[in-house]
Amino acid sequence: MTSAGDPADMTTRLEQQLSFIKELDKLKSISRRSYLINEDRFERSAEHSWHISVIAMLLAEYANEPVDVDRVIKMMLIHDVVEIDAGDVLVYDVKGREDVVEKEKEAADRLFGLLPDDQGGELRSLWDEFEARETADSMYAAAIDRLMPIIHNYETQGRSWQEHNVNREMALTFNKHMKDGSDDLWQYVKNLFDVAVEKGYLQE
Amino acid sequence: MTSAGDPADMTTRLEQQLSFIKELDKLKSISRRSYLINEDRFERSAEHSWHISVIAMLLAEYANEPVDVDRVIKMMLIHDVVEIDAGDVLVYDVKGREDVVEKEKEAADRLFGLLPDDQGGELRSLWDEFEARETADSMYAAAIDRLMPIIHNYETQGRSWQEHNVNREMALTFNKHMKDGSDDLWQYVKNLFDVAVEKGYLQE
Numbered sequence: 184m185t186s187a188g189d190p191a192d193m194t195t196r197l198e199q200q201l202s203f204i205k206e207l208d209k210l211k212s213i214s215r216r217s218y219l220i221n222e223d224r225f226e227r228s229a230e231h232s233w234h235i236s237v238i239a240m241l242l243a244e245y246a247n248e249p250v251d252v253d254r255v256i257k258m259m260l261i262h263d264v265v266e267i268d269a270g271d272v273l274v275y276d277v278k279g280r281e282d283v284v285e286k287e288k289e290a291a292d293r294l295f296g297l298l299p300d301d302q303g304g305e306l307r308s309l310w311d312e313f314e315a316r317e318t319a320d321s322m323y324a325a326a327i328d329r330l331m332p333i334i335h336n337y338e339t340q341g342r343s344w345q346e347h348n349v350n351r352e353m354a355l356t357f358n359k360h361m362k363d364g365s366d367d368l369w370q371y372v373k374n375l376f377d378v379a380v381e382k383g384y385l386q387e
Numbered sequence: 388m389t390s391a392g393d394p395a396d397m398t399t400r401l402e403q404q405l406s407f408i409k410e411l412d413k414l415k416s417i418s419r420r421s422y423l424i425n426e427d428r429f430e431r432s433a434e435h436s437w438h439i440s441v442i443a444m445l446l447a448e449y450a451n452e453p454v455d456v457d458r459v460i461k462m463m464l465i466h467d468v469v470e471i472d473a474g475d476v477l478v479y480d481v482k483g484r485e486d487v488v489e490k491e492k493e494a495a496d497r498l499f500g501l502l503p504d505d506q507g508g509e510l511r512s513l514w515d516e517f518e519a520r521e522t523a524d525s526m527y528a529a530a531i532d533r534l535m536p537i538i539h540n541y542e543t544q545g546r547s548w549q550e551h552n553v554n555r556e557m558a559l560t561f562n563k564h565m566k567d568g569s570d571d572l573w574q575y576v577k578n579l580f581d582v583a584v585e586k587g588y589l590q591e
Binding site for chain 2 (some may be wrong): 193196200203204205207208209210211212219220221222226227230231232233236237238240241242245253256257260261298302331334335338359367371374
């Protein structure tokens with residue numbers, strides 16, 4: 184092991200790390216509004232976090248600017264942990280999204296605060312960066328975070344779009360920041376919306 | 388975007404990547420034998436993959452030899468995708484583990500084969516390395532892969548241990564390769580087994 188010294192210090196540090204690790208188990212119980220492609224149930228936030236972490240690794244070549252894939256993967260791994268306290272709020276729910284901002288910050292304080300300061304600080308600053316969406320890494324991260332729910336909707340004949348009365352105009356407006364991270368993926372998604380409208384999955 | 392040239396080539400490549408990405412959704416339906424800490428159901432393999440990818444990031448200081456954390460995270464993200472075709476087999480099921488080896492290799496051929504060659508090759512070699520458990524990165528990966536089910540068992544009063552008649556001797560034997568990746572974590576786990584026996588969670 185590379186950490187310094189005293190076994191008592193090591194035990195305290197490991198206990199802090201494990202308290203965070205055990206808390207993470209709760210993200211497996213947070214429901215999103217996306218339906219799985221192959222099973223009739225909502226996706227959970229932990230599953231989504233895994234899926235887009237893999238996606239981060241595979242689609243980086245489509246980012247508008249070069250990104251640090253390893254950093255983006257870490258960002259994706261922890262981008263939704265605040266939902267443990269604050270819950271998942273639909274991207275199309277404007278009022279809900281505004282209300283949850285403060286709750287998510289408090290959640291970040293509590294959750295990342297369980298870790299030793301060095302690690303908690305690193306994860307917190309990755310989360311802050313993801314939320315601010317000002318760097319190349321976080322703009323790419325935001326683009327792939329939006330890509331997967333759109334694919335889930337398309338692959339389930341627009342099930343969640345229909346349940347929340349989402350039409351093409353809303354889909355374009357609420358996802359347009361994808362363009363800041365990836366023109367290519369945004370182009371792909373716009374085409375998918377067109378086909379979805381043709382097929383009746385998405386309202387005109 | 389950084390990939391070269393012709394839009395038609397880009398489309399084909401993206402379609403290959405998305406076919407793999409959509410296939411990954413199935414890992415969210417593969418049940419493990421670990422019970423969640425806060426919800427009365429089995430953990431799914433996709434959730435587990437997320438959890439230990441985060442853990443890889445947090446516990447690297449306890450690895451016996453220095454590891455490349457970014458590589459280990461990628462290894463963890465894809466280490467169980469073969470279960471999409473081959474299913475999850477309990478670590479204590481010796482015959483089942485032997486039978487599944489060939490199936491897992493075929494699954495790796497099929498699944499990683501969906502990707503463009505460069506990316507499929509990279510993920511396949513990470514998976515092969517994880518399975519062979521000969522490098523510092525893969526020995527650390529194997530140690531944390533075993534850590535979390537033990538914590539799940541302990542936190543649910545040994546529920547899965549009891550359902551599969553696991554006693555301390557078996558727990559020590561089937562997890563002892565943790566020591567190759569991390570003496571510190573192995574020491575922690577051995578102590579946890581002692582407490583679990585005292586509390587009646589694990590048979591003597």
